[in-house]
Amino acid sequence: MSAVAAPLPALSPTGLALRRLLRNGTAVASGAVVLGVALLAVLAPWIAPQDPxxxxxxxxxxxxxxxxxxxxxxxxxxxxxxxxxxxxxxxHGARVSLSVAALVVGIAAVIGTLAGLAAGYLRGWTDILVSRLVDTLLGFPYLVFAIGLMAMMGPGLHNIVLALVLKEWIFTCRVVRGETLAAREQDYVEAARALGCSPRHIMLREILPNVLSPVLVVATFRMAYVIIMEASLSFLGLGVQPPTPSWGSMVSDGRDFLVDAWWVSTLPGLCILALVLSINLASQGLRDAFDPRLHQSS
Known part of the structure; x- marks a missing residue:
C-alpha cells in the first residue's frame, strides 16, 4: 500500500495575512521603496557624498x-x-522626515491604543471624557492646530513631535475604541469576565492582541500624513531649523528660483511625493492582507 502523505500544517491567521501580503506586488514594491529610503536615512553620514x-x-x-x-x-x-x-x-533630510514620522506615530499609537481600550471597555464616564476630547480635537484643522502649537512652543524637532502627537493619537483611539466595543461582547471576553479576571487583564491580555492588526494598518497610513505635516511646518519655517536639512525647508528655499533653478524645489518635492505614495500603497496592501472581513469567503 502506498503511504499517505501527511497533511500540511494549517497556517495561522498571521501567516495567511503575510502570504496574502507577499502576493501583492504593488505593496511589496512600495514597501521596498520605503525600506530603501529608511536605509539611506540610517546610513546618511557614511553614504552622503558631501557635507550637507x-x-x-x-x-x-x-x-x-x-x-x-x-x-x-x-x-x-x-x-x-x-x-x-x-x-x-x-x-540627510530623509532622516528628519522618517524619524519624526516614526516617533509621532509610535507615541500616538501607544496613547491612542490605551485610551481606546479604556473608553471601549470601561464605558461610562471614561468613554464620555475620551470621546468628548476626541471630538474637540477633531474640530481643529490639523495644520492650523499644529501651527498654533508651534507658534507657542517655538520651532524644533522635539516641539514638532509634541505638537503632532497631541493631535495624532485620536485617530488610533477611534479605531481601537470601535474594535474594543465589538470585542467586549465576544465569548472569550465573557469567559474571562466570568472567571473573575480584572478589567486590566481583560483589556491587555484578551482584547489588545486582537486589535493590534488594525492599529498597525492605521499607524502605517498615518505615517504618510505625518511626513506631509512635518514638511508643511518646515516649509513655513516652523519645523527643523537651518542648517539641518529637511525636505520641506528645501522646497521653501528653492521657491524663488523655480524658473532658473527648478531642481532646488522640485527634487525634494518629488522625494516627498514618492515616499508618501509608497507608504500609502504599502499600507493599503497591509489593510487588504490583515482585514479578515475581506477574506471571509476564502
Whole structure:
C-alpha cells in the first residue's frame, strides 16, 4: 500500500495575512521603496557624498549632472542657493522626515491604543471624557492646530513631535475604541469576565492582541500624513531649523528660483511625493492582507 502523505500544517491567521501580503506586488514594491529610503536615512553620514551644511557661493545654483553647462564635478543633483549639495541634503533630510514620522506615530499609537481600550471597555464616564476630547480635537484643522502649537512652543524637532502627537493619537483611539466595543461582547471576553479576571487583564491580555492588526494598518497610513505635516511646518519655517536639512525647508528655499533653478524645489518635492505614495500603497496592501472581513469567503 502506498503511504499517505501527511497533511500540511494549517497556517495561522498571521501567516495567511503575510502570504496574502507577499502576493501583492504593488505593496511589496512600495514597501521596498520605503525600506530603501529608511536605509539611506540610517546610513546618511557614511553614504552622503558631501557635507550637507557645507556652503560655497562659487557653486551657487549649479545644475544637476544631466542639465546645463554649469555642472560642478561631484555634485550630481546640483546645488542650492548657498552652494550646498542637494543630493547630500536629500539623503540627510530623509532622516528628519522618517524619524519624526516614526516617533509621532509610535507615541500616538501607544496613547491612542490605551485610551481606546479604556473608553471601549470601561464605558461610562471614561468613554464620555475620551470621546468628548476626541471630538474637540477633531474640530481643529490639523495644520492650523499644529501651527498654533508651534507658534507657542517655538520651532524644533522635539516641539514638532509634541505638537503632532497631541493631535495624532485620536485617530488610533477611534479605531481601537470601535474594535474594543465589538470585542467586549465576544465569548472569550465573557469567559474571562466570568472567571473573575480584572478589567486590566481583560483589556491587555484578551482584547489588545486582537486589535493590534488594525492599529498597525492605521499607524502605517498615518505615517504618510505625518511626513506631509512635518514638511508643511518646515516649509513655513516652523519645523527643523537651518542648517539641518529637511525636505520641506528645501522646497521653501528653492521657491524663488523655480524658473532658473527648478531642481532646488522640485527634487525634494518629488522625494516627498514618492515616499508618501509608497507608504500609502504599502499600507493599503497591509489593510487588504490583515482585514479578515475581506477574506471571509476564502
Amino acid at each position: 551644511t557645507d556652503a560655497d557661493l562659487f557653486r551657487r545654483l549649479c545644475a544637476p549632472a544631466w542639465h546645463g553647462e554649469t555642472v560642478e564635478p561631484g555634485f550630481w543633483l546640483g546645488c542650492d542657493s548657498l552652494g550646498r549639495d542637494i543630493l547630500s541634503r536629500l539623503i
